[in-house]
Amino acid sequence: MSGRSIGVAVIGAGMAGRAHAAGYRSASTLYMPDLPEVRLVAIADVNREFAADTAKRYGYERAETDWRAIAEARDIDVVSVVVANHLHREIVEGLLAGGKHVLCEKPLAPSIEDAEAMIAAAERSRGRVAAVGFTFRRSPAIAAIKEQVRRGGIGRPIHFNGHYWSDYGCDPRGPISWRYKGGPGSGALSDVGSHLLDAGEFICGPIRSIRGAVLSTVITERPVPLGTVVGHAAAAAISDEREPVENEDLVTFTATFASGATGTFSASRVAFGLPNSLAFELFAEKGAATFDLDRAGEFGFADGAPEAATNGYRQVLAGPSHPYFAKGMAMDFPGCNYSQNDLFVFQARAFLEQIAGLNRLPPCPSLEDGLRNLRLIAAVVRSAQSGREVPVG
Numbered sequence: 001m002s003g004r005s006i007g008v009a010v011i012g013a014g015m016a017g018r019a020h021a022a023g024y025r026s027a028s029t030l031y032m033p034d035l036p037e038v039r040l041v042a043i044a045d046v047n048r049e050f051a052a053d054t055a056k057r058y059g060y061e062r063a064e065t066d067w068r069a070i071a072e073a074r075d076i077d078v079v080s081v082v083v084a085n086h087l088h089r090e091i092v093e094g095l096l097a098g099g100k101h102v103l104c105e106k107p108l109a110p111s112i113e114d115a116e117a118m119i120a121a122a123e124r125s126r127g128r129v130a131a132v133g134f135t136f137r138r139s140p141a142i143a144a145i146k147e148q149v150r151r152g153g154i155g156r157p158i159h160f161n162g163h164y165w166s167d168y169g170c171d172p173r174g175p176i177s178w179r180y181k182g183g184p185g186s187g188a189l190s191d192v193g194s195h196l197l198d199a200g201e202f203i204c205g206p207i208r209s210i211r212g213a214v215l216s217t218v219i220t221e222r223p224v225p226l227g228t229v230v231g232h233a234a235a236a237a238i239s240d241e242r243e244p245v246e247n248e249d250l251v252t253f254t255a256t257f258a259s260g261a262t263g264t265f266s267a268s269r270v271a272f273g274l275p276n277s278l279a280f281e282l283f284a285e286k287g288a289a290t291f292d293l294d295r296a297g298e299f300g301f302a303d304g305a306p307e308a309a310t311n312g313y314r315q316v317l318a319g320p321s322h323p324y325f326a327k328g329m330a331m332d333f334p335g336c337n338y339s340q341n342d343l344f345v346f347q348a349r350a351f352l353e354q355i356a357g358l359n360r361l362p363p364c365p366s367l368e369d370g371l372r373n374l375r376l377i378a379a380v381v382r383s384a385q386s387g388r389e390v391p392v393g
Helices: 015-027 048-058 067-072 085-097 112-123 140-151 188-204 340-356 367-386
Strands: 005-011 037-044 062-064 078-081 101-105 130-133 157-165 207-216 221-225 238-244 250-257 262-268 277-284 287-292 298-303 314-317
Touching (some): 015 037, 015 078, 037 067, 078 340, 101 340, 112 367, 140 188, 140 287, 140 298, 188 207, 250 367
Parallel strands (some): 005 078, 037 062, 078 101, 101 130, 157 262
Antiparallel strands (some): 221 238, 250 262
């Protein structure tokens, strides 16, 4: 990396890949103006049309069809990896060997063994930054709730109750894709439940054990598409051939945190009418908080501060007194809202600052954090298969 500029690329031009591409484009407009110049260099995807469209849409210089071209390019310093989970290890290892800084989407890898190998590759990479993308850590509202817990003003957490419910898998005519392959734990649990698990630990600290897990597959087979499937979208046409679904449509489980708090969790891709519903309630000794992604720019909060006659839950609008908001928004004023898309911008800025050594924003989660998340997922699967309480390794 030159001291004068940072060359950026994204591997994967699907739904989340476009979010990363857009995030880097906007990242240099946030916070202080001392970030080195960000050069938007390349988008790579095996589908040339998708790569070219994303590059043109977000102002990247070129499109590639092979990730190896990114790894070998001398004008690229930073790469986001946003492809099917089973491809993560090979690509991340290749990029690190090529001297790139890497931000890999969650879940980090298809197995604990793959994640451990990726961490070893990062340790061999001559100081390159390697991180995993848990974007909800960048939510001003979620981070504000975490800060209240850290300060101790509402006491020790007692109960975290969270869900991440989606409906992209509701239609049985929805085509088979990599999202429906990979075995128990690689479905709704990995896709959306991984975010929920990370949010629970981000706020309440480490989970000690998992129990009572149930994995359920509602739609057991799906048609083979006749075209390319992008993100959660349906293919333009499907064949008469069908393939089995290998993983779960929904999962529920309970957890015990190291602090003694209890967690109740559910994740689904067959929650009819809820395209993207992440929400939780936190109950602590002296207060409580709530968050709902449908109202991303606010959170609910209750404590003992107001008088009894007016005490209860109150709406708190995210604003400059909360993390990431001040100078992170063009209109950084309470009530001038933001969405999940903006979290990718906050994440991109934090990653670029981390690489540039500015160290103002909390760093992006490490590959070790990604491995921790996989251990949690594995514990949920073992609990479902054994019917027993499973400690988190």
